[in-house]
Amino acid sequence: MTLLENILSPQDLIGLSDAELKNLAGELRNRILETVSKNGGHLASNLGIVETTLAIHRVFNNPEDQIVFDVGHQCYTHKLLTGRQQVFSSLRQWNGISGFTNRKESDKDAFGAGHSGTSISAALGLAMANQLDGKENYVIAVVGDGSFTNGMIYEALNNCNKKNLRLIIILNDNEMSISENVGGLSNYLSKIRNSQNYFNLKHQTQSLLHKIPTIGDGLIEGTRKLKKHIKKRVVAENFFEHLGLDYLGPVDGCDLKKLESVLSEAKSKTNCCLVHVHTVKGKGYVHAEEHPEMYHSSGPFDQVKGIEKKASEDSFSAQFGKIMVAAANADDSICAITAAMTGGTGLDHFSLTHPRRFYDVGIAEEHAVTFAAGLSANGKTPVCAIYSTFVQRVYDQLIHDAAIQKLPLIMALDRCGLVPGDGITHQGIYDCSYLSTIPGIEIYSPETYDEMKQSFATCFEAPKLAIIRYPKGAQQQYDRSGFNLCGEFCYQDFDDTGRNQGDPEIVMVTYGRITKNVYEAVQLLKANHRIRLIKLIQVYPLNSEKILSLIGQPRLVYVLEEGIRSGGIGEKLAAAIAQHDGCKPDTIRIRAIEDPLMEQGDLAALDGYCGFLPPQIAAEIAEISKAK
Numbered sequence: 001m002t003l004l005e006n007i008l009s010p011q012d013l014i015g016l017s018d019a020e021l022k023n024l025a026g027e028l029r030n031r032i033l034e035t036v037s038k039n040g041g042h043l044a045s046n047l048g049i050v051e052t053t054l055a056i057h058r059v060f061n062n063p064e065d066q067i068v069f070d071v072g073h074q075c076y077t078h079k080l081l082t083g084r085q086q087v088f089s090s091l092r093q094w095n096g097i098s099g100f101t102n103r104k105e106s107d108k109d110a111f112g113a114g115h116s117g118t119s120i121s122a123a124l125g126l127a128m129a130n131q132l133d134g135k136e137n138y139v140i141a142v143v144g145d146g147s148f149t150n151g152m153i154y155e156a157l158n159n160c161n162k163k164n165l166r167l168i169i170i171l172n173d174n175e176m177s178i179s180e181n182v183g184g185l186s187n188y189l190s191k192i193r194n195s196q197n198y199f200n201l202k203h204q205t206q207s208l209l210h211k212i213p214t215i216g217d218g219l220i221e222g223t224r225k226l227k228k229h230i231k232k233r234v235v236a237e238n239f240f241e242h243l244g245l246d247y248l249g250p251v252d253g254c255d256l257k258k259l260e261s262v263l264s265e266a267k268s269k270t271n272c273c274l275v276h277v278h279t280v281k282g283k284g285y286v287h288a289e290e291h292p293e294m295y296h297s298s299g300p301f302d303q304v305k306g307i308e309k310k311a312s313e314d315s316f317s318a319q320f321g322k323i324m325v326a327a328a329n330a331d332d333s334i335c336a337i338t339a340a341m342t343g344g345t346g347l348d349h350f351s352l353t354h355p356r357r358f359y360d361v362g363i364a365e366e367h368a369v370t371f372a373a374g375l376s377a378n379g380k381t382p383v384c385a386i387y388s389t390f391v392q393r394v395y396d397q398l399i400h401d402a403a404i405q406k407l408p409l410i411m412a413l414d415r416c417g418l419v420p421g422d423g424i425t426h427q428g429i430y431d432c433s434y435l436s437t438i439p440g441i442e443i444y445s446p447e448t449y450d451e452m453k454q455s456f457a458t459c460f461e462a463p464k465l466a467i468i469r470y471p472k473g474a475q476q477q478y479d480r481s482g483f484n485l486c487g488e489f490c491y492q493d494f495d496d497t498g499r500n501q502g503d504p505e506i507v508m509v510t511y512g513r514i515t516k517n518v519y520e521a522v523q524l525l526k527a528n529h530r531i532r533l534i535k536l537i538q539v540y541p542l543n544s545e546k547i548l549s550l551i552g553q554p555r556l557v558y559v560l561e562e563g564i565r566s567g568g569i570g571e572k573l574a575a576a577i578a579q580h581d582g583c584k585p586d587t588i589r590i591r592a593i594e595d596p597l598m599e600q601g602d603l604a605a606l607d608g609y610c611g612f613l614p615p616q617i618a619a620e621i622a623e624i625s626k627a628k
């Protein structure tokens with residue numbers, strides 16, 4: 001039996017010897033590596049934080065003391081120590097456990113996450129609630145240095161200057177976001193790390209100051225002044241202390257003993273205390289230590305060989321990168337902006353070929369968009385590349401800083417639609433609904449690389465506030481040769497009924513990745529039904545006249561949308577039909593995402609859950625047709 005198998009709860013960590021703890025850390029790393037290499041996941045961040053998590057669980061009493069992990073992608077050791085060993089092999093799989101913290105999964109996950117920068121606000125709320133209830137439990141927020149580039153972190157820190165709040169912030173500084181961390185804060189943290197001796201000196205001086213006795217009335221004032229003077233000369237405060245927090249560190253994140261000692265000291269502080277821990281991303285797996293960015297988040301790979309480097313051009317992200325480089329070569333007003341996702345959005349090559357017009361602003365989507373609007377106001381053509389799920393944060397910036405000011409701005413939305421693996425917090429299924437409410441916006445949802453290229457060309461030609469949205473991965477493969485292109489959409493008629501009686505009985509409307517599923521459903525139906533399949537490329541605003549005249553008067557209009565139903569393109573089309581005199585179908589059905597709170601899984605599982613698999617679509621249509 002391994003040591004890890006004996007750890008059924010954090011209480012089992014108490015009483016382990018130093019040697020046993022060291023072995024346990026090794027076992028945890030092996031288990032994480034073994035699982036991530038099979039299922040995919042966030043390897044490097046998790047390997048780096050093993051000892052820190054062990055120390056937290058030895059010093060604090062979870063779940064009474066609550067731990068809030070920022071982003072939540074680095075919580076694997078926490079899951080393994082808190083009763084989830086048996087199910088750990090189901091990490092990120094359908095009906096399995098989440099790759100992030102999740103309140104539904106365990107009461108040991110005090111707060112769920114997936115998006116960066118929320119931990120300190122949430123932890124402060126938890127701690128305040130405890131204080132109101134007279135509880136003495138601690139709340140511990142664990143935040144990476146990458147996430148410290150987030151505006152919300154500072155909004156929360158600004159509120160942490162309260163006395164007797166049992167809140168401890170652990171800054172997990174591995175010098176990396178997904179790629180190298182950026183900006184002034186990253187430089188500042190490196191300065192703090194490099195002044196280790198200075199902080200040791202500060203620590204010693206502070207202890208000494210406490211020991212100076214204040215004897216006699218006359219001496220009291222003098223001693224106070226002396227203390228103040230020494231403090232000013234030797235014990236300069238850092239940024240966190242200026243905000244009213246206590247600061248401890250930097251402490252070596254591989255040294256369990258030191259970590260435990262510093263965390264115990266943090267418990268004794270009356271101010272909110274920030275503990276600065278220096279860790280190594282990828283620790284213990286040589287491939288990940290050498291290439292932490294590559295192992296930040298990955299699919300399955302061979303443990304011995306590591307991830308094979310292949311220059312894949314076959315993805316929407318890679319195509320976007322190529323489009324941007326070509327466009328910037330031809331037009332020197334074009335700029336690219338990313339919020340800490342250079343590799344994920346396909347902008348690596350752009351960052352090298354056009355470094356002056358490339359901006360990685362850190363995990364700061366709100367800032368990215370307003371910054372881009374500023375570039376736009378002074379004549380540049382900014383393209384902001386952000387994942388659909390993270391664009392949820394920039395609704396106000398798009399309205400307030402782009403739309404109202406009538407500033408052209410192109411948003412390249414990656415990972416739209418259903419996203420496998422990461423789960424509930426990462427689905428790109430809301431964007432069409434809420435972004436279509438922004439005045440003057442245009443939304444394109446290309447299904448192919450050619451359509452993507454054309455969408456960008458249209459937006460570059462006549463700059464506007466536009467969204468170009470596309471899915472994770474590669475373009476779907478199937479025979480599209482029968483489609484007729486009509487500008488903003490294309491269509492194809494199918495009829496193997498032999499009846500050849502003119503207009504289609506069923507019109508199916510869809511867009512994006514899911515078109516292939518609809519196309520395959522049509523193949524199952526076309527022997528019995530005359531069908532017209534319309535694929536939208538520009539999904540908003542709809543060219544209603546053109547589309548509605550093509551829809552005509554069928555028995556059924558069936559819209560399939562890989563997004564939430566409420567406010568989606570399907571509902572907009574249904575409203576347009578209702579107001580149109582010429583387009584009068586007997587029935588309109590919308591199949592869209594009804595339950596956006598679905599958990600993680602692969603694409604087939606997610607499609608199946610939503611009723612998007614071709615046989616499911618065909619069966620639904622056959623059923624509706626039978627009832628008519």
Ligand SMILES: Cc1ncc(C[n+]2csc(CCOP(=O)(O)OP(=O)(O)O)c2C)c(N)n1
Pocket residue numbers: 045070071073074114115116117143144145146147148172174176177178281296339340341363365390
């Ligand atoms: C709002 C938001 N933007 C982008 C991301 C994608 N993302 C996930 S982890 C990460 C880097 C986090 O860096 P850090 O906090 O230092 O943690 P580390 O992985 O280095 O431990 C990013 C950019 C996200 N989760 N949330």
